[in-house]
Structure formats: structure tokens, C-alpha cells
Amino acid sequence: MASFYFRYAACLAVVFIIYWSYYLYLSKNVKFEVPLESPFFGEVLNCPNLSNSALIQSNGILNNRIAIVIAITDKEFALNCAPAMNMTSCYALHFGYNVVVLNLQNITLAAECPHGDKYFRRHCATAKWMEKNQDTIDYVLFIDADMGVVNPCHTIQEYFDDTADLIFYDRFYDFEIAAGSYIAKNTEFSRNLLKYWADYFYKLPNSLHGSDNGAIHQVFMEYLFETPAEKMACYHLWNISKSYDDLFRYQACTQVKYSTKNRKFCDGKLKLVRKDAIGWVRDVWLTQSKWSKRDFMLHGLKIEKMNRYSPHGGEWKWMFYRKTFDLDVCGSVPLSFMYKYNVSFVITDAEVASYLNYWINRAHDLMNVALKEVGMEPVA
Numbered sequence: 096m097a098s099f100y101f102r103y104a105a106c107l108a109v110v111f112i113i114y115w116s117y118y119l120y121l122s123k124n125v126k127f128e129v130p131l132e133s134p135f136f137g138e139v140l141n142c143p144n145l146s147n148s149a150l151i152q153s154n155g156i157l158n159n160r161i162a163i164v165i166a167i168t169d170k171e172f173a174l175n176c177a178p179a180m181n182m183t184s185c186y187a188l189h190f191g192y193n194v195v196v197l198n199l200q201n202i203t204l205a206a207e208c209p210h211g212d213k214y215f216r217r218h219c220a221t222a223k224w225m226e227k228n229q230d231t232i233d234y235v236l237f238i239d240a241d242m243g244v245v246n247p248c249h250t251i252q253e254y255f256d257d258t259a260d261l262i263f264y265d266r267f268y269d270f271e272i273a274a275g276s277y278i279a280k281n282t283e284f285s286r287n288l289l290k291y292w293a294d295y296f297y298k299l300p301n302s303l304h305g306s307d308n309g310a311i312h313q314v315f316m317e318y319l320f321e322t323p324a325e326k327m328a329c330y331h332l333w334n335i336s337k338s339y340d341d342l343f344r345y346q347a348c349t350q351v352k353y354s355t356k357n358r359k360f361c362d363g364k365l366k367l368v369r370k371d372a373i374g375w376v377r378d379v380w381l382t383q384s385k386w387s388k389r390d391f392m393l394h395g396l397k398i399e400k401m402n403r404y405s406p407h408g409g410e411w412k413w414m415f416y417r418k419t420f421d422l423d424v425c426g427s428v429p430l431s432f433m434y435k436y437n438v439s440f441v442i443t444d445a446e447v448a449s450y451l452n453y454w455i456n457r458a459h460d461l462m463n464v465a466l467k468e469v470g471m472e473p474v475a
Contacts, residue, residue, distance in 0.1 A: 156234065156252050162192070162232050163187055164197060165238055166237075168213050178397075219294075222289035236276070236375070245391070260285045264367065264376070268381060269346075270347050303341065304333060309342055344468060379393040383412075386440060386447065388444060395409050396411065
């Protein structure tokens with residue numbers, strides 16, 4: 096199986112680092128229920144914004160110096176995320192990005208990152224991997240396994256910042272910093288923050304703390320402020336949290352403390368992509384599985400919620416003409432051959448913005464309700 100990757104690496108200058116032998120199994124054995132008679136959309140794949148050089152480098156950064164890192168806990172979870180993983184792998188094959196799948200159950204990795212919560216362990220594992228690959232990797236795009244590339248007419252470098260070492264993003268539908276994806280320059284600052292975040296596992300409050308997603312807000316507080324009083328200004332809300340409503344109140348407090356307007360912190364090394372900006376990924380269900388040319392990646396692409404109702408929300412529709420992305424042929428054919436779309440899911444940038452503005456306004460209103468409940472002033 097390893098020869099498959101070396102064969103494509105020779106042709107496309109792509110290096111895949113795969114820890115589990117079943118990874119290629121995904122593209123061949125997961126069947127999607129997709130109506131093949133659906134029409135497809137091809138215009139976007141002309142990619143007028145990209146030149147041939149984008150297959151090698153963009154914005155002065157070589158593609159093969161960038162790694163897409165995905166952390167996996169078990170085979171069942173990987174199979175559930177197969178649509179997204181295959182979409183991303185197909186994209187990476189063409190552009191020459193590295194794909195790294197970290198097996199969180201690997202004995203060596205578990206010894207280096209013994210955190211009892213897999214969500215914290217993944218950030219430790221990513222930092223350790225970055226440290227070991229400083230000579231060959233300049234940037235990491237860490238993504239949840241259920242995040243996939245829907246529109247290959249973007250490069251990862253589009254979302255870099257010349258001064259920021261570590262970039263996170265706000266989710267649209269609430270007031271939390273997303274924990275499932277970030278862009279990290281392979282610097283000591285980035286690695287240290289990821290380790291600090293991972294090690295928050297050992298000092299979590301005895302409350303409904305929200306795992307690494309709750310902890311990233313406290314990490315921001317402790318990195319941004321100097322005095323203990325400032326660092327712990329919202330901690331009491333986290334410490335007494337007994338429900339997700341309590342957790343959201345804590346997150347609302349932290350957002351106000353480091354300002355809902357600010358975008359860069361720590362002398363510009365830490366960046367937060369706010370709701371009014373276009374980031375590299377967003378939740379698929381926010382727009383009912385519809386997307387536009389502004390989109391790059393979508394989150395929430397699990398088989399268990401595809402083409403079916405979910406009582407917990409997050410359901411989505413398969414938006415492609417083909418049933419799957421077959422990695423056996425993906426690297427040897429044009430992207431337009433693999434990325435053919437059901438035209439009913441392709442809308443304009445303005446229509447996507449309209450959907451997202453609804454969620455932004457809703458989140459703003461909910462945030463002010465949460466702030467009022469803890470005795471804080473609402474935000475404009």
C-alpha cells in the first residue's frame with residue numbers, strides 16, 4: 096500500500112504520512128446514496144483565480160512545505176468521516192500538500208501525549224509532530240476529520256497571515272472559538288501554545304467545561320492578559336458551569352474581555368478570524384448544504400448525518416455528482432473530473448452571505464442575552 100503513495104509522490108511531489116493501513120480502504124468501501132442523474136456544475140472548476148504555479152507554490156510558500164493534519168481515534172470514526180477525508184485527500188494530491196493522519200491510539204504517541212481526553216491529546220500530538228518536522232514543514236492546517244474541501248479553487252496559503260503564527264476562527268452560529276481547526280506556522284510560539292492548551296486537561300474545573308473547546312477560551316484569556324485578575328476574570332463562570340447554557344455564558348464573557356472587534360493578539364502572533372471575515376471552513380448545515388465560490392472547506396461531513404434526519408441537527412446532503420472520491424484515480428485525473436457538482440447546491444456568494452448573516456445576527460442576540468444573565472453590558 097505504501098507504494099501507492101510513493102508512486103503519486105514521484106508524479107505529483109506529494110508526500111502522504113499515513114499511520115493506519117486502512118486509510119485507503121475508506122475510498123473503496125464506503126458507499127454513498129447519491130442520485131447519479133443529478134446535473135453537475137462545472138464553471139467553478141475553471142479556477143480563474145489560480146495559475147498553474149499554484150500546483151507548486153502560492154504566496155511564496157511551497158505547497159510541499161505545508162501539512163494538512165487530521166487526528167483519528169479509531170477505525171469506526173474514520174469510516175464515518177470518509178467523505179470529508181477523501182475530498183481533502185483528493186485536493187491534496189493535486190496541489191502537492193502533505194496529508195498527515197495522526198493515530199491517537201498509537202503507543203508511541205500515547206506515551207508522548209498521555210492526556211486522558213482525546214480532544215486535548217490531539218493538540219499535543221500535533222505540536223509534537225510539528226516539532227519533529229521543523230526542517231521540512233513550515234505550516235500546518237489542522238482540521239477535524241469531518242472537514243472536507245468542497246471547492247478546490249482555493250489554496251491553503253490564501254488563509255495565511257504574514258505576521259500571525261497561529262490562526263483560529265469564530266463559529267458563525269454561536270460565540271465560541273472553534274477548536275476543530277487552526278492554521279499554525281511551525282514556530283516555537285505556535286507549538287508552545289498548542290502544548291499549553293493540551294495541558295489544560297490537567298487543570299480543568301470540576302464542571303461542564305466543554306473539553307478543549309471550553310479550554311481554548313481560557314487559554315486566550317491567559318495569553319492575552321498580564322495580571323491574574325485579568326486572566327481569571329471569567330473563570331468563575333467556567334468553574335460553576337453545569338449546562339451548555341452556563342458554558343455559553345462563560346464564552347460570552349471571554350469574548351467581551353478580549354473584545355468582539357479585535358482580531359490580533361500577542362504582538363500579532365495570535366489571530367482570530369471573526370464572523371465578518373471569510374475563513375477557510377464553516378459548518379455545512381448553516382446553508383443547508385449549499386455553497387458558493389467563496390467557500391473552501393465545509394465542516395460536519397459525517398456519513399451518519401448525510402441524506403438523513405438527525406434529532407441533534409447537523410444533517411447535510413451530498414453535493415457531488417459522483418458517489419465518492421476514489422483515491423486510486425484521483426491523483427491522475429483533472430480536478431474537474433472528480434469535482435462535479437449537483438447544481439442545486441451551488442449558489443452565489445451573496446446568497447451564502449445572506450444565510451450566514453442570519454446566524455451572525457442570531458448569535459449576537461443570544462450573546463447579549465447571556466451577558467445580561469451574568470450582569471454584563473451587552474455589545475453593540
